Amino acid sequence: MERFYITTAIDYVNSRPHLGTAYEKVTADVIARYKRLCGVPTQFVMGNDEHSQNVFQRAEELGLAPEAFCDQMEKVFREVWAKLDVSFDDFIRTTEERHRIAVTTLVRRIEEAGDLYEGEYEGWYCVSCEAFKQDKDLVDGECPVHRKKPEWIKEKNYFFRLTKYRDRLLAYYQANPKFLQPDVRRNEMLRLLERGLEDISVSRTGQQWGIPLPFDSSSVVYVWFDALINYIAAVGYGSDEARFAEWWPVDLHVVGKDITRFHAVVWPAMLMSAGLPLPRRVFGHGWVNWQGQRMSKSLGTNVDPLEAADRFGADPLRLYLVKEIAYGQDGDFTWERFEERYNVDLANNLGNLVSRVVAMAYKYRDGRLVAKTGNQTPLAVRAGEAVMRYRKAMDQQELHVGTAAVFGLIDATNEFITRSEPWVLAKMPDRQGDLDSVLFDISEALRIAALMLWPVMPSSCADILRRMGEKQPITALQLGRDTVWSNVERQVVKGPQLWPRLEIQNPKIAETIKVEMKGTEETMTSDIEPDTGPITEETATPDGEEASGSESQRLSFEEFVKVELRVARVVMAEAIPKSKKLLRVTVDDGSGERTLVSGIARAYSPEDLVGRSVVIVANLEKARLMGVESDGMILAATDPDGRPVLLTVDEPTAALPGSIVR
Numbered sequence: 107m108e109r110f111y112i113t114t115a116i117d118y119v120n121s122r123p124h125l126g127t128a129y130e131k132v133t134a135d136v137i138a139r140y141k142r143l144c145g146v147p148t149q150f151v152m153g154n155d156e157h158s159q160n161v162f163q164r165a166e167e168l169g170l171a172p173e174a175f176c177d178q179m180e181k182v183f184r185e186v187w188a189k190l191d192v193s194f195d196d197f198i199r200t201t202e203e204r205h206r207i208a209v210t211t212l213v214r215r216i217e218e219a220g221d222l223y224e225g226e227y228e229g230w231y232c233v234s235c236e237a238f239k240q241d242k243d244l245v246d247g248e249c250p251v252h253r254k255k256p257e258w259i260k261e262k263n264y265f266f267r268l269t270k271y272r273d274r275l276l277a278y279y280q281a282n283p284k285f286l287q288p289d290v291r292r293n294e295m296l297r298l299l300e301r302g303l304e305d306i307s308v309s310r311t312g313q314q315w316g317i318p319l320p321f322d323s324s325s326v327v328y329v330w331f332d333a334l335i336n337y338i339a340a341v342g343y344g345s346d347e348a349r350f351a352e353w354w355p356v357d358l359h360v361v362g363k364d365i366t367r368f369h370a371v372v373w374p375a376m377l378m379s380a381g382l383p384l385p386r387r388v389f390g391h392g393w394v395n396w397q398g399q400r401m402s403k404s405l406g407t408n409v410d411p412l413e414a415a416d417r418f419g420a421d422p423l424r425l426y427l428v429k430e431i432a433y434g435q436d437g438d439f440t441w442e443r444f445e446e447r448y449n450v451d452l453a454n455n456l457g458n459l460v461s462r463v464v465a466m467a468y469k470y471r472d473g474r475l476v477a478k479t480g481n482q483t484p485l486a487v488r489a490g491e492a493v494m495r496y497r498k499a500m501d502q503q504e505l506h507v508g509t510a511a512v513f514g515l516i517d518a519t520n521e522f523i524t525r526s527e528p529w530v531l532a533k534m535p536d537r538q539g540d541l542d543s544v545l546f547d548i549s550e551a552l553r554i555a556a557l558m559l560w561p562v563m564p565s566s567c568a569d570i571l572r573r574m575g576e577k578q579p580i581t582a583l584q585l586g587r588d589t590v591w592s593n594v595e596r597q598v599v600k601g602p603q604l605w606p607r608l609e610i611q612n613p614k615i616a617e618t619i620k621v622e623m624k625g626t627e628e629t630m631t632s633d634i635e636p637d638t639g640p641i642t643e644e645t646a647t648p649d650g651e652e653a654s655g656s657e658s659q660r661l662s663f664e665e666f667v668k669v670e671l672r673v674a675r676v677v678m679a680e681a682i683p684k685s686k687k688l689l690r691v692t693v694d695d696g697s698g699e700r701t702l703v704s705g706i707a708r709a710y711s712p713e714d715l716v717g718r719s720v721v722i723v724a725n726l727e728k729a730r731l732m733g734v735e736s737d738g739m740i741l742a743a744t745d746p747d748g749r750p751v752l753l754t755v756d757e758p759t760a761a762l763p764g765s766i767v768r
């Protein structure tokens with residue numbers, strides 16, 4: 107039976123996780139969740155690499171025993187992973203007993219195979235990399251990764267006969283072209299193998315922090331030899347043979363490109379020596395950079411993933427990491443770019459779509475949607491194509507391509523709404539069947555998109571699925587079966603706005619967002635009613651008696667008073683270039699002047715407005731429309747032709763600007 111075992115690198119715990127290390131865990135989590143969604147039993151293992159000199163030194167600096175320090179750091183790491191919704195099944199620490207047993211067992215097997223011998227190592231050692239370095243590995247005498255001069259060490263070491271496995275490794279690469287991905291890493295390792303290998307030092311003398319060699323307790327196992335063994339320790343090697351037989355060999359090791367050699371050369375050679383099956387795949391992802399440099403604590407170029415998740419939520423951060431960085435290549439993180447993508451992908455595209463679907467479902471059908479068409483409507487066909495593209499990409503770890511395929515469907519659904527104009531159909535008694543189909547189709551396309559996007563944005567997509575009437579928990583859903591276009595009647599569920607738009611201060615970014623907003627002004631202002639702004643779940647009010655809904659859909663008085671309605675006097679108004687519907691209006695609200703964008707240009711010219719007393723929503727989130735920031739909303743009704751009609755004040759000299767409206 108198919109099963110999937112996936113691991114990430116285990117982290118050194120001398121410092122907190124940064125966004126670079128978090129990137130690896132998030133992307134592996136997306137792959138693990140995708141596999142689970144495909145119905146494949148999955149084992150996803152992460153952990154901490156504790157036997158490092160850096161860890162030992164850091165504990166000393168803090169005056170702690172290394173074990174106690176590692177215990178503290180485990181909590182720190184687990185907290186970050188929980189915050190980012192990383193759903194590992196097992197978390198291994200190299201100080202655990204199961205790991206010690208596995209290391210001791212494997213090192214014995216390697217020794218029994220005659221692959222360890224005693225010698226003396228004299229050369230460079232970079233403590234930050236925990237790696238032996240040769241002159242050719244250094245740039246200006248420094249480790250190029252950590253920009254530090256390595257230590258010169260001379261000590262008795264045991265060596266592993268890596269050279270012995272070169273030909274078998276080459277043969278394995280030839281027989282398994284996908285063993286190491288992406289191709290750029292594979293080619294790099296092939297060149298290395300072709301040039302020839304050297305035996306490597308696998309023990310350190312004079313150190314007490316580590317696992318003693320089973321045959322010479324004066325030395326400890328070199329931290330990398332130790333760490334790699336976590337992958338078999340976690341599935342029971344040496345301690346639970348049945349479990350080991352169930353999960354080994356691993357299906358995918360996800361690691362950073364800097365440590366590909368350990369995983370794609372040293373580790374398979376160790377396994378060959380011990381007579382164990384080799385990993386099926388290794389994926390060497392790229393780096394998350396900060397202003398062009400690798401994000402790293404030691405380089406001082408790091409972003410705290412907790413801060414990023416706290417600011418905007420884990421899901422937007424996960425989406426950014428997966429969608430904006432081509433998996434396998436390096437990518438940059440900047441706050442500006444993150445905010446920009448948040449506004450474009452989430453506030454404007456996906457968030458707007460969710461709001462529109464729910465708002466229209468309630469406005470026109472009290473939330474109840476019935477299917478009138480089969481699975482051959484244009485949107486159904488488009489969804490089918492998106493599912494195929496998504497699955498093909500995800501199966502090949504092209505996470506960014508898979509995610510883009512989902513956003514293609516989201517865009518297509520938004521465009522379909524604009525094209526089919528449900529708000530026009532709603533006014534035509536003979537087109538009510540068409541309206542049913544449009545409403546159903548957009549909810550179904552959104553349901554399928556949310557299911558595909560769930561591995562990337564688990565909590566928001568579970569919420570969107572629920573809003574689209576999905577009754578089953580995500581664990582009961584399966585990608586193959588449940589992305590098929592269904593014609594199941596549904597009750598759409600209301601909820602708060604998912605991703606309120608961020609105010610972007612940088613005008614260049616605000617401009618990019620405007621350009622990328624699909625349908626620009628149309629999307630934002632006129633999909634349902636050509637009045638004051640997009641209909642969202644919050645602003646949609648069902649028409650008439652029948653639509654006034656159940657008691658639970660009414661606002662409580664406490665909820666109503668949260669809306670700050672005030673009288674304001676128009677002091678200036680002007681047209682917004684290239685907009686047929688919007689005016690830029692400056693009002694006096696009693697405490698000063700503010701600018702609002704109002705969708706009333708079809709019925710009012712700027713001159714008509716100056717001096718009038720209007721009613722505004724004063725505590726609405728600011729929004730940017732056609733490049734103009736709008737601070738509030740002017741209330742207007744809609745006449746039968748869809749033209750806006752302003753709400754004005756009966757006695758403007760009595761109800762002065764700033765007066766509260768109830």
Ligand code: MSP
Binds near residue numbers: 117335361395
């Ligand atoms: N402990 C070793 C791995 C042992 S695996 C048997 C180690 N630890 S680490 O904490 O330095 O790095 C953990 C993982 O994070 C590595 O895969 C590393 O490549 C990755 N990253 C570290 N900085 C990164 C970025 N800036 N961007 C992306 N990944 C990064 O190496």
